[in-house]
Amino acid sequence: MAAITTTPRQKAGWGVANFVVIALALIPVLWMASLSFKTPAAILDPSFIPAQWTWGNYDQILSTSQFIRPLINSIGIGLISTLIAVVLASMAAYAVARLRFPGKSALIGMALLIAIFPQIALITPMFNIERALGLFNTWPGLIIPYVAFGLPLGIYTLSAFFREIPWELEKAAKVDGATPFQAFMRVIAPLAAPGMVTTAILVFLACWNDFLFAISFTSTLSSRTAPAAIEYFSGSSQFTVPTGPIAAAACVITIPIIVFVLFFQRRIVAGLTSGAVKG
């Protein structure tokens, strides 16, 4: 990027381009935020900025278990799934990046197959299997599929990161008498931490985002996650659509994403692009 001379006109052009991207990305989110602050009367006013502002919608959703409980489910299920997926994916990615063993390309092919697998194809059989095993409408009932679908993402991203690690250190540790397992845990794992954080964020976002499994494998508040729970919001009377509360709930589940993106933008971009470059 160095040494390219820039004219003020170019600068202005890129400024406009930047502005357009930022505006297109943010307007739908700001609209949602605006809806969530509108009073029930103002909901029926299509203006972008609320005429009267209120916290009422947030009060309403945050004072009932209808939303709090699913929020807890979403956080708990997301964190547990992410933890398991990252640990299992790290092990597999280490093997892929470092070890020579027959079956490596079969593993990678399998991860690719699952990355493109149509989740809907699993809904019917999994529904029946989960009912038979007593997993239906439980946390593990969602954690297991989330881990399975987080793994391909994790294996790809992590094996890309693991290839960048200076592995001479591992050899040095082995010379000093460490077993391959010790070399993995003591030397490589700390070096791999940044890649693992990135992977964890990507996997958590995927779990947080899921809707299809969440509405299919849950039936009550005990395990329903937030995106699915919003579906079941009811208005103050049978005939009112709970637009304000839905908008408020949508904003609440968007907050963690905005936080992640603000703090980890570089990592997320690196994670998403690293897996793809190999193609």
Added chain:
Amino acid sequence: MSTSTEVAAGTEAEQAPKKGKPQLSEGARAERRLGWMLCAPAVIVMLAVTGYPLIYAIYLSLERYNLELPQDIKFVGLSNYAAVLSSPYWWQALKVTAVITVFSVAITLVLGMLLAMIMYRTLFGRGTVRTAALIPYGIVTVAAAYGWQYAWTPSQGYLSAAFNNSAPLTSEYKAIAVIILAEIWKTTPFMGLLLLAGLSLVPEDLQKAAKVDGATAWQRFTKITLPLMKPAILVALLFRTLDSFRIFDNIYILTDGANNTGSVSLLGYDNLFNALNLGIGSTISILIFICVAIIAILFIKGFGTAAPGTNTGTR
């Protein structure tokens, strides 16, 4: 589940010529064992959650199985497939899915390329642009879908108001257009990031040399950037196409399939949870799986898309 041996069987042939008849050293054998041990848990989970249910779905698809009539479960061969494939609902859903996939992926490719260029070349504020672009990628699809739904609701939404108080979600084609719009907004950043990765592999020197030789920006883009990015573009297209073909969340919230706007995924979901028909639901599942497999094979064999990871041995 004897996972490691199953996995091993597939690639024995590739390994053999390199080493001859393997007389493995102790170290190499330990390395193999460690490799399998480290991969086993991931392989078991992935097989248990996708492989086994898929086989079970094939079995269910050959049965008459309605949850409301549990005493009437019966092996019926391929008649579920005959029922689905002769049903106008399946073909309508497939048509809608195909239209949404083709338009959203094509438009996303163009916009994603523009976004990648901006993220790569912009002179200032690169971090801000990337951060902003990641928001649609990260946002919960359902949350965004409600935003679009209200925005297009007459006398309530700013977009509806801007278009003469129109109600696009109540007519087939306009509703599909809104669904495509929601898909494009959500997935362009992902496409942009995948293309950004490809873009950063195009050597800057080539661009400069072409510029010195008098190539216009457009010529440099079509003659240098695009050909060099072809692998990245094909991988991005493969992922986006298969992802778009599975579309469910946006349609569920925006129209719930009203006015013939349902996708194949929505049809499968409705057959399970509204019609409670496991047999037909499984049949639809298998047919969707076959469609996805056909798309993937077309890309990989037809366009020569390098499946990500297949060349890891060389890196």
